[in-house]
Amino acid sequence: MDAVLCSPSSAEDVHTAVILTHGAGGDMNFTHLVSVARALASSGIFCLRFTCKGLNLAYRVKAYRAVWDYLKTLKFTLKNIFVGGRSMGGRAAAALCRQLSAGTEGAVGGLICLSFPLHPPGQTDAHRQRSADLRELPEHMEVLFVSGTEDQMCEKVVFNRMLKEMKAQVEVFWINGGSHGLTVKDRSEDSVLQQVNSHVIAWTKKHQL
DSSP states (O other): OOEEEEOOSOOTTOOEEEEEEOOSSSOTTOHHHHHHHHHHHHTTOEEEEEOOOOSOHHHHHHHHHHHHHHHHHSSSOOSEEEEEEETHHHHHHHHHHHHHHTSSTTSSOEEEEESOOOSSTTOGGGHHHHTHHHHTSOTTOEEEEEEETTOTTSOHHHHHHHHTTOOSEEEEEEETTOOTTOOOTTSOHHHHHHHHHHHHHHHHHHHOO
């Protein structure tokens, strides 16, 4: 696996890190992940992003766990580690979050899901299976969803119904008019990413110890 750690200009007294991975296609150099990682580092938060090819969710969760373990071996004194990802990467992060939360409470600072793929386009019945890990997260877990209102893989009515079944503490940030790729008609990619990054940073800082 390939991975890149974006570090703040001064790593002294930095105790928070975010791990991010990509969706079913692409890699860790996907524009949105690079943008979020650099924004987090600029705001004083480590961000480790990694590439894990393949569509097998169990394999990707196993790989995510290896990255989690690797980050904890680094010389930094981390008090908060948040896990997250875009699209399928968010599913892998949710599954890992569920596994880790079954152990020591507080092991995971929170979960960040960018464009969570609740169901394939037009197949909303698949949402039960895809949201199983989310619905099993414990009450103390903090979760942030960033989704577009026009995302064909996250129909808003179905998504809101699923949220009512979650026990975790959830915050949803909707990008008005946003697609699954968070593109918005008549808006530049940079303006959308700036909006997303600002919200991810604010949410992460709010929930760090």
